Amino acid sequence: MTLSALDIFDPSSYPTRRDEEWKYSDLSRVLREAPKKPLVVRTLSELDSEPDGFVYFSADEAGFDGLQAAADHAMQKGHGRLYIDGNDFGDEDGYLGYQGHGEINVAAGQALVVFEDYTGAFDYAVHSHLRFKLGDGAKLTRVVILDEPETAVSVRQSTVETAPDSVFKQYVFSTGAKFQRFETHVRHAGHGAIVEMNGAYLVKDKRHFDLTTRVSHGEINGVTDQTIKGLVKDSATAVFQGRIIVEKGADGTDARMRHQALILNDGAHIRAKPELEIYADDVQCAHGNTIGALDEDAMFFAMSRGIPEEAARAMLTHAFVLPVADAIEDDVLRETVLNFLENVSEDFYAV
Amino acid sequence: MLSIKDLSVAVDAKQILKGLSLDVPAGEVHAIMGPNGAGKSTLGYALAGRPNYQIKSGSVTFNGEDLFEKDVHERAAAGLYLSFQYPLEIPGVPALTFLRTALNAQKKLRGEDEISAPDFLKRVRELAKTLKIDMDMLKRPLNVGFSGGEKKRMEVLQMALLEPKFLILDETDSGLDIDALKVVSDGVNALRAPDRGMLVITHYQRLLDHIKPDRVHVLVAGRIVRSGGPELALELEAHGYDQYLGEAA
Numbered sequence: 001m002t003l004s005a006l007d008i009f010d011p012s013s014y015p016t017r018r019d020e021e022w023k024y025s026d027l028s029r030v031l032r033e034a035p036k037k038p039l040v041v042r043t044l045s046e047l048d049s050e051p052d053g054f055v056y057f058s059a060d061e062a063g064f065d066g067l068q069a070a071a072d073h074a075m076q077k078g079h080g081r082l083y084i085d086g087n088d089f090g091d092e093d094g095y096l097g098y099q100g101h102g103e104i105n106v107a108a109g110q111a112l113v114v115f116e117d118y119t120g121a122f123d124y125a126v127h128s129h130l131r132f133k134l135g136d137g138a139k140l141t142r143v144v145i146l147d148e149p150e151t152a153v154s155v156r157q158s159t160v161e162t163a164p165d166s167v168f169k170q171y172v173f174s175t176g177a178k179f180q181r182f183e184t185h186v187r188h189a190g191h192g193a194i195v196e197m198n199g200a201y202l203v204k205d206k207r208h209f210d211l212t213t214r215v216s217h218g219e220i221n222g223v224t225d226q227t228i229k230g231l232v233k234d235s236a237t238a239v240f241q242g243r244i245i246v247e248k249g250a251d252g253t254d255a256r257m258r259h260q261a262l263i264l265n266d267g268a269h270i271r272a273k274p275e276l277e278i279y280a281d282d283v284q285c286a287h288g289n290t291i292g293a294l295d296e297d298a299m300f301f302a303m304s305r306g307i308p309e310e311a312a313r314a315m316l317t318h319a320f321v322l323p324v325a326d327a328i329e330d331d332v333l334r335e336t337v338l339n340f341l342e343n344v345s346e347d348f349y350a351v
Numbered sequence: 352m353l354s355i356k357d358l359s360v361a362v363d364a365k366q367i368l369k370g371l372s373l374d375v376p377a378g379e380v381h382a383i384m385g386p387n388g389a390g391k392s393t394l395g396y397a398l399a400g401r402p403n404y405q406i407k408s409g410s411v412t413f414n415g416e417d418l419f420e421k422d423v424h425e426r427a428a429a430g431l432y433l434s435f436q437y438p439l440e441i442p443g444v445p446a447l448t449f450l451r452t453a454l455n456a457q458k459k460l461r462g463e464d465e466i467s468a469p470d471f472l473k474r475v476r477e478l479a480k481t482l483k484i485d486m487d488m489l490k491r492p493l494n495v496g497f498s499g500g501e502k503k504r505m506e507v508l509q510m511a512l513l514e515p516k517f518l519i520l521d522e523t524d525s526g527l528d529i530d531a532l533k534v535v536s537d538g539v540n541a542l543r544a545p546d547r548g549m550l551v552i553t554h555y556q557r558l559l560d561h562i563k564p565d566r567v568h569v570l571v572a573g574r575i576v577r578s579g580g581p582e583l584a585l586e587l588e589a590h591g592y593d594q595y596l597g598e599a600a
Binding site: 297298300301302303304305306307308309311312316319320321322323 | 435443460509
C-alpha cells in the first residue's frame with residue numbers, strides 16, 4: 001500500500017497481516033473500529049521562539065497546518081531550527097482519533113534542523129504523514145522522540161525526496177506504544193546526496209514498536225548509511241524492516257545498513273527484516289543484523305574492576321544505544337536525546 | 352597475603368586446575384610460567400571470579416578472608432586486580448567514565464568517600480602522563496579501537512588508579528613491542544610495595560627481565576610442579592618445559 005492510502009477513520013483502509021509490509025504490525029487487529037473524532041476543533045498556534053533558538057510549532061492532535069510557514073520562519077531567522085511539539089490526548093473510553101498531513105520544503109542550499117517530540121496520554125489513535133522535500137545542496141536533519149503512552153495506537157509516516165548534493169539525516173528514538181509504527185520512505189536523488197537513517201528503540205512491557213524504512217536509489221553516486229540499535233524486554237515486540245533498493249543504473253551507490261539489538265529476557269521479541277535489493281552493477285552495499293544478549297565477557301571485565309553487577313549491566317545496556325545519540329551534531333538536541341535515553345534506560349537496568 | 356590451597360577448577364566440565372597450592376606473601380612478586388594449556392589464565396580468572404569457572408575443591412584466603420565468599424566486584428574492592436591478557440572493549444562508555452565509576456564503586460563498598468571530579472581528573476592526568484597516554488584517548492570509549500599496546504597501558508593506568516593490594520598480571524607482555532613493554536613494566540614496577548603482592552603469569556622470560564620476580568613457579572597440567580628463585584626462569588628459557596611434561600602426565 002502507498003503511505004497516503006491509510007485513513008485512520010476508515011477501517012477498510014487499515015493494512016492487515018496479509019499485506020507483506022505490515023505482516024509483523026497488524027493495525028487492523030489493534031484498531032478494530034474507527035476511532036472517535038474529537039469534538040473540539042484545534043486552533044492554530046502562534047509561531048514562537050524558544051530560548052535555544054528553535055521556532056516552536058504545536059502539532060497537537062496531529063495538526064500540521066502551517067508547518068511550511070513555521071519551517072520558513074525558522075530558516076529565515078537564521079537559526080534554522082524547528083521544534084514540532086505533538087501532544088495527543090485521548091479518552092479513557094475508546095480511542096480518540098487524530099490524523100494529519102504536513103509538508104516541509106527545504107529550498108536549494110538551505111539548512112533546517114527539525115526536532116519532533118511526540119507524546120500524549122490515554123487512548124488515542126493517531127496517523128500522521130509528513131512530506132519533506134529537499135532542493136539541491138539542501139540539508140535537513142530530523143531528530144524524533146516518540147515518547148507515547150502504552151495505551152496509544154500511533155502510525156507516523158513520512159516521505160522524503162532528496163536532490164543532488166543534499167543531505168538528509170534522520171534520528172529516531174522510541175519507547176514504543178500499544179501499537180506504534182514509524183515509517184519513512186526516502187527517494188534518493190544520488191549525485192552526491194547523502195542519506196542517514198539512524199535510530200534507537202527501548203521497548204518494554206507489552207509495547208510494540210515498528211521501525212520501517214525504505215530508501216530507493218534511482219540515480220548514480222548516492223550514499224546511504226543506517227544504524228539502528230534496540231533493546232527489548234518483558235513481553236515487548238520490536239520490528240525492524242529496513243529496505244534499500246538500488247535501481248538499475250544507480251551505479252556508484254554506497255549503501256550500508258546495521259541493525260543491532262539486545263533481547264534482555266526471554267519473552268521479548270524482535271522481528272528484523274533487513275533487505276538490500278540491488279539491480280545495478282557497480283555498487284558497494286552491506287548490511288548487518290545482530291540480535292543477542294549483553295556481552296557477558298564485558299560484564300565480567302567491568303565487575304572485575306569493582307563495578308557491581310547491576311550497575312555494570314546498567315552501564316553496558318545504556319552504552320549500547322548511546323552511539324546513535326552521540327552522532328547528533330546539534331548540541332542542544334544531542335543533550336535532549338541523551339537525557340531522554342538516560343531516563344528511559346533506567347527501567348532497562350535489571351534483567 | 353594470598354594463600355591458595357589444593358585448588359581444583361573446572362571450565363565447561365573440563366578439569367583444568369588439579370590441586371594447585373601457592374602462597375604469595377605481601378611485598379613479593381611471584382611468577383607463574385608454563386606451557387600453553389597448563390591452566391595459567393584459568394588461575395587468574397578463577398581468582399577474579401569469572402562465571403562458569405567452577406571451584407571443585409580447595410580454598411583461597413586473601414588477607415585472611417575467604418576469597419570465594421565474595422562476589423566479583425567485592426574481590427576487586429578488597430584489593431584484587433586481574434589485568435586481562437585481552438582487555439575487553441566497552442563501546443559507548445568513555446574510559447574516564449568507566450574509571451571513575453569503578454573507583455567510586457570500590458570506595459563506596461569500602462565505606463570511603465567518593466573521589467571528586469577535579470581530584471579524579473588531576474590524578475588521571477598525572478598517571479596518563481607517566482604512561483604516555485593521551486588524554487583524548489581517555490575520552491573515547493574504553494579500549495575501542497585501541498592498539499594492543501594502548502590497551503595494556505590502559506590496564507596499567509587502571510591498576511595505578513585503583514591501587515589494589517594484589518595484582519595478577521595475565522600475559523601482560525603479549526602484543527607489546529620493546530618500547531611499550533618498557534613503559535608497561537615501569538608502570539608495574541612503580542607499584543611494587545611492601546604491602547602489595549603480585550602474581551605475574553607469563554610464557555616467556557622476557558617480561559621477567561623487566562619485572563624481576565622473587566619466586567618462580569612452574570605450572571604444568573593444572574599443578575605447580577616446581578618452584579625456585581629467579582634463576583629458574585632462565586633455566587626454563589634454556590631448556591623449555593619438556594622435562595616437566597612427562598612428570599605431570
